Amino acid sequence: MKYPLLLLFFFCCSASYSQTNYAIRLNGTNQYAEIFAPIPSNSSYTKEAWVYSAGTGGSQNIISSANAPFWISGSTLSAGHGGNYTQVTDGTAFSTSRWVHVAVTYDAGTTTMKLYRDGILVNTNTSVANNYTSENTFIGSHTGGNSLINASIDEVRIWSIARTQEEIRANMFRRPSDTEPGLLAAYHCDESAGTTLINATGGTNGNLINAPVWIASPVLFNGNALSFDGLNDQVIIPHSVSSDFTLEYWVRTTATSGGGTQWFQGSGIVDAEVGGDTYDWGTSLLGSKLAFGIGNPGSDRTAISVDDINTGNWVHVAVSWRQSTGEVKMYINGTDQGVFPATSTALRSAPPRIALGSTQPNIQFFAGTLDDVRIWNVVRTQSQIQANMTRELQPAFNPSLVAYYTFDQGISSGTNTGLNTIYDLKGNNYGVMNNFALTGTSSNFVTQNNTIILLPLEWISFTAKQAGSSRQIRLDWTTGSELNTKDFLIQHSTNGSNWSNIASIPATGANNAKSDYSFIHKDPAEGGNYYRIFQRDLDNNGSYSPTRMVDLKNIPAALTILNSRVASGMLHLRLAAPSVISVFDTGGRLMLKTQLNGGDQMINISQLAKGVYIVTNGNESKKILIE
Numbered sequence: 001m002k003y004p005l006l007l008l009f010f011f012c013c014s015a016s017y018s019q020t021n022y023a024i025r026l027n028g029t030n031q032y033a034e035i036f037a038p039i040p041s042n043s044s045y046t047k048e049a050w051v052y053s054a055g056t057g058g059s060q061n062i063i064s065s066a067n068a069p070f071w072i073s074g075s076t077l078s079a080g081h082g083g084n085y086t087q088v089t090d091g092t093a094f095s096t097s098r099w100v101h102v103a104v105t106y107d108a109g110t111t112t113m114k115l116y117r118d119g120i121l122v123n124t125n126t127s128v129a130n131n132y133t134s135e136n137t138f139i140g141s142h143t144g145g146n147s148l149i150n151a152s153i154d155e156v157r158i159w160s161i162a163r164t165q166e167e168i169r170a171n172m173f174r175r176p177s178d179t180e181p182g183l184l185a186a187y188h189c190d191e192s193a194g195t196t197l198i199n200a201t202g203g204t205n206g207n208l209i210n211a212p213v214w215i216a217s218p219v220l221f222n223g224n225a226l227s228f229d230g231l232n233d234q235v236i237i238p239h240s241v242s243s244d245f246t247l248e249y250w251v252r253t254t255a256t257s258g259g260g261t262q263w264f265q266g267s268g269i270v271d272a273e274v275g276g277d278t279y280d281w282g283t284s285l286l287g288s289k290l291a292f293g294i295g296n297p298g299s300d301r302t303a304i305s306v307d308d309i310n311t312g313n314w315v316h317v318a319v320s321w322r323q324s325t326g327e328v329k330m331y332i333n334g335t336d337q338g339v340f341p342a343t344s345t346a347l348r349s350a351p352p353r354i355a356l357g358s359t360q361p362n363i364q365f366f367a368g369t370l371d372d373v374r375i376w377n378v379v380r381t382q383s384q385i386q387a388n389m390t391r392e393l394q395p396a397f398n399p400s401l402v403a404y405y406t407f408d409q410g411i412s413s414g415t416n417t418g419l420n421t422i423y424d425l426k427g428n429n430y431g432v433m434n435n436f437a438l439t440g441t442s443s444n445f446v447t448q449n450n451t452i453i454l455l456p457l458e459w460i461s462f463t464a465k466q467a468g469s470s471r472q473i474r475l476d477w478t479t480g481s482e483l484n485t486k487d488f489l490i491q492h493s494t495n496g497s498n499w500s501n502i503a504s505i506p507a508t509g510a511n512n513a514k515s516d517y518s519f520i521h522k523d524p525a526e527g528g529n530y531y532r533i534f535q536r537d538l539d540n541n542g543s544y545s546p547t548r549m550v551d552l553k554n555i556p557a558a559l560t561i562l563n564s565r566v567a568s569g570m571l572h573l574r575l576a577a578p579s580v581i582s583v584f585d586t587g588g589r590l591m592l593k594t595q596l597n598g599g600d601q602m603i604n605i606s607q608l609a610k611g612v613y614i615v616t617n618g619n620e621s622k623k624i625l626i627e
Contacts (some may be wrong), residue, residue, distance in 0.1 A: 009589045020155075021411065022192050023052070023217035024208065026137075028060065028150025033197050034075045035206040037065075038158045038184040042133040044495065046159035047114075048077075048103035048168065049139075050219040052152040052418050060104060060149035062303075065137040070104050071147070077122075079115055080102035082131040086391035088115035088123040098418045099154075099219060101172050106132065107162035109495045114162070117344075118421060119169035120428050139187070139197075139206065142565065154219040156187040161496030161530070162510065167394060169425065173409045179203075181530075182496060182548045191215070207553055218409075218416035225448035226422075228265070228357040230255060230367025233443050234424050236354040236432040239272055240402045242348045246320040246380040250448075254312045255366025256490060259284045263293030263302045267366040270358035270373060271316075273352035275361050279350045283319060284359065285310065285366060288336075292330055294318040295343030307332040308320055314371075314448075316389045323347065329379070329605070334386040350566040356431065371448050375403040388541065396425040396538050403429040410438075410445035419445075437560045460514065464531045464548035470558045470619050473521045473550050475531055480514050484538045493530040496547065507535075522620060527553050559620045562600070567627045569606030575599065579617040586612050598601070 026032060039045045047063040047070050056075040063070045068081035072621045075094050080087035088104065094117075095267040106128065113128040113400030121484040139156055140149045155175075161182040178186055178200040182189040186200040192214045196259045197206035226235070247270055257267040264273045273282040277297035284291045286302075289553040293302040307333065309315045318331040328344035351360070356373065358365045363503070378400040395404055410416040422431030436445035477489065485507035491499040497609055521529070529552060533545040559579070562572035573581070575598045583592040583605065591608055605613075608626055615622050 007063060016437060021217045022190050023152045023154035023216045024189050024197070024213045025051070025152045026048065026149055026211040027212070028054070028148050030145070030148070030210045031208075031212040032144065032148055032210075033139040033187075033206045033208050033212070034144060035137050035139060035156075035158075035185060035197070035199075035330050036204050037134045037136055037189070038556055039068075039134060039137070040160070040205065042130050042132055043160060043433065044106055044107060044108045044162045046103060046105045046157070046161065046163040048101070048158075048169075048466045049156040050099055050154040050217075051149075052099050054092060054150045054152075055096055056094055059142065059147035060151065061138065061140060061142045061147050061154070062149060063137065063139055063158070064142050064147075065133075065135045066143045067133045067135065068101070068137075069142055069147075071142070072149070077102060077115065078118060079113065080128070082129055082133070084128075087125050087128050088113050090115060090117055090122045092117070092122065098420055103163070103168050105162040105168075105497075107497055108132075110497075111296050112162070114165075115440050116168055119165065119172055119423065119428065120430075121165055140212075143589060144209075152215060152217070153594075154217045156185070158185040160184050162593070166496050169423075172423070177546060181547050193401045197281050199532035202522060207424040209509065218411050218414065218417055218419040220409075220411050223448060224407050224410060224412055225250070225252075225369045226356075227369045227442050227444055227446045228366050229437070229443040230365050231433040231443075232365060234358045234362065234365065234434045235431045236434065237354045237403065237405070237422070237424075237428045239351045239353050240375055240429050243323045244321065244377065246318060246374075246376040246378065246385075247350075247488050248316070248318045248372070248374040248376075248380075248385065250314050250316055250371040251309060251368060252312065252314045253285060253310050253366070254289055255285060255310055257364070257366040261302060262300055263291035264300075264359055266291050266359075268355055268357065269366050269368075269370065270354060270356055271299045271359045272348065272354045272378070273360040274350040274352075278346065279348055280360075281321065281348050281351070282359065283317070284364070285368070285583065287531040289296065290319075290330065290332065291316055293326060294326070294328060294343035294348075294349070296320055296346065299344070301328075301341060303328050303337070303344040305330055305332050305336065305337045307335070309366075318380070318385045318389070321348075322379045329382075331385055333592050334382070334389060335384055345453075353428065369446060369448075371407055373403075373405040374401060376400050377402050391537075391541055392543075394541050395533075395541070396428075397536075401426050403427065405431065407445060412447040413441045413444060416445055459535075459543070459545055462533065462545045462548060464529075464550050466550060466552070471524065471552060471556075472619055473524045473529055473531070473552075475519045475521070475533075475548075477517050477545065478514055479517070479535070485542075486536045486538045486540075489534040489536055490521075491532050491534060492521065492524075494525045494528060496528075496530045496549070499532070503598065514604045520556065524550070524552055525526065527551065552626045557620070559615070559622060561615060561624060564623065565625050565627060566605065571603045571605050571624065573601055573603070573615070575601060575617070582616050582618075583608070584614045584616070586614070588601055
């Protein structure tokens with residue numbers, strides 16, 4: 001997909017690219033990069049990169065230091081630290097001759113290390129000691145000059161936080177802001193010449209050793225669709241539904257398929273057909289129409305659209321099947337295509353897979369362009385389809401969405417050799433591309449019309465900072481072009497990985513004006529406090545803000561109760577500064593008010609009855625119990 005507001009959602013640097021993206025090609029003999037010591041000792045971290053392996057075997061390092069390798073051992077992707085090299089390992093052999101995204105994360109607070117391949121979590125170790133050592137780090141080598149990798153490497157990022165799977169997947173094909181909190185180093189590898197590897201965060205640059213070769217790279221951050229040549233192009237994805245389902249996609253074609261009355265006689269677009277009479281299903285281009293079929297031994301049924309779909313324009317398609325009644329529905333650009341006879345009510349148990357761009361028997365190939373394929377395990381209503389057809393989805397907030405393919409990868413009409421996996425943004429239902437040229441304007445990733453998918457909100461700014469001298473944290477953010485925005489969920493974390501909702505701020509709903517918002521977190525944690533905001537639409541889709549962090553280490557609490565259970569009649573407290581202290585009962589009645597200097601102080605509250613009271617300095621509030 002291509003989003004005209006992509007910059008505003010992902011804070012990317014550009015929404016337009018040409019074949020100018022590069023990677024470094026390391027020969028496995030004497031070439032590597034030195035990036036010094038970006039990760040502090042005993043800290044959380046994430047290391048991630050794109051790797052195109054020319055061959056496994058031996059010890060080949062990706063982002064490593066002496067005591068913390070991230071490497072391929074034989075054909076096993078592995079990582080560790082503290083001198084243990086295999087604290088997490090991948091049970092699947094590492095792929096060669098294709099681009100693979102790899103990431104390892106470590107959460108010092110929970111002693112948890114996680115290993116990811118292509119955004120899929122492949123291994124977790126919850127008992128990794130917090131003993132990372134800050135030391136010289138290398139791309140393509142273990143300690144410099146040894147255990148070298150024979151591969152191309154691109155888009156190397158190192159973070160001071162353990163990135164979540166959601167964050168890793170969301171940014172595999174998109175660059176976060178170079179000033180994103182927690183980003184220690186970002187090597188885009190786009191210099192195309194020279195011996196310096198620029199750290200885009202402004203930190204220390206890397207040195208390229210023994211002249212690695214600069215090569216064109218398809219690892220780019222673009223909004224694309226996928227072009228099928230009609231000859232033999234095909235994507236195979238797992239079969240993810242068997243009962244109620246809804247299928248949606250955008251399609252553009254000028255082709256006309258052969259005749260017939262059944263969907264499997266047309267050019268397959270998204271097809272789960274199985275040869276012979278069985279319980280399958282699929283969609284195809286039949287003549288100039290959309291055909292949607294439900295298979296049943298002896299009585300296959302096909303619904304055919306009223307509207308043409310081969311207009312040369314982008315057309316939105318949605319079809320659904322309800323198992324309990326056999327009802328099928330079809331919508332073209334959100335318009336109901338009529339009532340169709342009921343079909344079989346048997347489970348769709350036959351298809352082992354789904355084909356994009358052909359019918360299942362690898363025949364009747366589709367010529368055209370496909371984008372934004374969504375598979376749901378429920379029957380979506382017409383209003384739900386219309387509300388979301390031109391919006392990007394947030395997979396985590398759509399539990400009924402089982403697979404989501406946006407094709408947002410590669411260089412539009414450029415050379416994309418080795419980029420032959422279609423990524424599922426919802427789960428692990430990744431697709432395998434067969435027979436694509438991956439170069440030129442057909443049989444490749446191509447630019448999509450930038451008017452069909454719009455984002456409902458513009459993020460203009462978001463800051464988090466300590467509120468004056470208190471221990472409170474103030475969040476301020478500004479938005480523009482709000483459209484159907486419901487509210488803003490404030491999310492807080494103490495490690496940048498595990499998040500909880502702490503507040504909901506209603507949206508103004510202003511469509512064409514800036515809106516300013518603020519929130520004060522009155523009870524942040526000692527140490528690091530991470531914040532992000534989820535802008536939620538009326539249908540619960542939306543977008544995330546960047547993450548911000550405020551460190552409250554060594555900042556004294558404005559109000560500390562030293563004896564929260566008061567038995568002597570004297571309340572002991574500590575104040576960071578002179579303050580007016582008030583005591584309220586649980587009904588909100590003011591029982592006592594006094595001015596105190598900073599430091600350790602005492603208040604005589606012997607006149608108060610036994611029970612629970614609230615002590616406040618106007619900003620912070622604490623509970624006490626008088627016994």
